Amino acid sequence: MPEILLDINNIVFDYNKGGRALDGVDFAVASGEFVALAGRNGSGKTTLTRLAMALLKPTSGSITLQGKNTSAMTPADMAHSIGYVFQNPDRQIFRDTVAKEVAYGPEQLKFTPEAVNEAVSKALSMTGLTEAADSFPRTLSRGQKQKVAIASAIAMQPKMLILDEPTSGQDPWEAQNLMELLVGLNKQGITIILVTHDMELIAEYTTRAVVLDKGCKVFDGTPAALFDGSQDIARWGLIPPAAVALSQQLNGINSTDAAELTGLVSRAINQRRENHA
Structure with missing residues (x-):
């Protein structure tokens, strides 16, 4: 039976002045899964991922990472096991070459110089960025920048990647190329949580869909079950x-x-x- 990596148990989160963002959300993610986290804007998707990364703390409920409660963990602690890729890669990129950018995470995790070089080389190879190692990241296309952000995450050797709308702002070819990269990483053993509103991506690439609406989990199952006509997904703001x-x-x-x-x-x-x- 696959190991449960991330277990979200009856999570409630209240913003100080913004009301309740999440209300009793439960779901667990096992090793090797490719999960889509879907829902209309304001449904709680980003809040949930920020909780998963310990960037926020729940009002009540618990989150465990490989069986350990994350209440006392910091985002740096979480980075050992979970890589987070923002929707806008420019928010993560600040060094002057791709290789140096990818090296930043392993350096912060106190890898040895030899281990840093090995991790960078492997991450660049896995993402198809080896030839761009000496390039200035901000001159790259949106799709290539997103790959740099992914390479930076996987260089830290996480068991899981959480990606927030990674294909946003990309042309269809770049989006397909990026999704095929994620499928390849998943086949190599990295668990994927894809935050997306794109139902086409969910149907074609993911193996499980979790849907949030108004802060509550309203669906958890296969993409085929989500789109078989038995669910009124329009009420959740989704288009088949x-x-x-x-x-x-x-x-x-x-x-x-x-x-x-x-x-x-x-x-x-x-x-x-x-x-x-």
């Missing part, structure tokens, strides 16, 4: 992927995958032609 929306309009045809849906529609059209020949 295009392939799902189309399949729901076609009698007897159902798929969350665009390529598969194309084949099903084509076969259905040909079958109907034969039936009426």
Whole structure:
């Protein structure tokens, strides 16, 4: 049975003047999962991830990381196990070369110089940034900057990555390239929590979806179950992927995958032609 890495138990969080942001949220993330955390703006997604990183402390409830309560832990403590990637990579980038940027985290964790070099080399290779090692990070594209932020996180050798809307502001090719990178990292054993409002990404890449609405967990299951038509996801501010929306309009045809849906529609059209020949 996979190890439970992060266990969020009945979390409540109140902002001093902003009311209740989270109300009794429960879910656990096991080693090797690729989880989407979804919900409309203001649903509590970012607050929950900030709690998971010990950037905030819960009003009540508990969070455990590999069985240890995080109430007394600092963000630096959490960084040994969880890498956090902000929506805007410019918030994380401040050094003058990609290699130096990626080296910052391991240096802060007191890696030896040899271990820092090894971690940087491996992280650059895993993210396809080896040739950009000496580049000035701020001259890179948005997608490349996001990869620098991911490389900086994985250089610290975390068991889990939390990414907040990592494809925001990217063109479709960069977004696909980044998602394929995350799939590859997941296959290498890194657990992924992807904060996103993009239902297409959830349907195509993730294996589990947790949906928040008004600070409460309202769904926890597979993307297929989220989009099979049994859930009124519009009430949570979600729009189904295009392939799902189309399949729901076609009698007897159902798929969350665009390529598969194309084949099903084509076969259905040909079958109907034969039936009426």
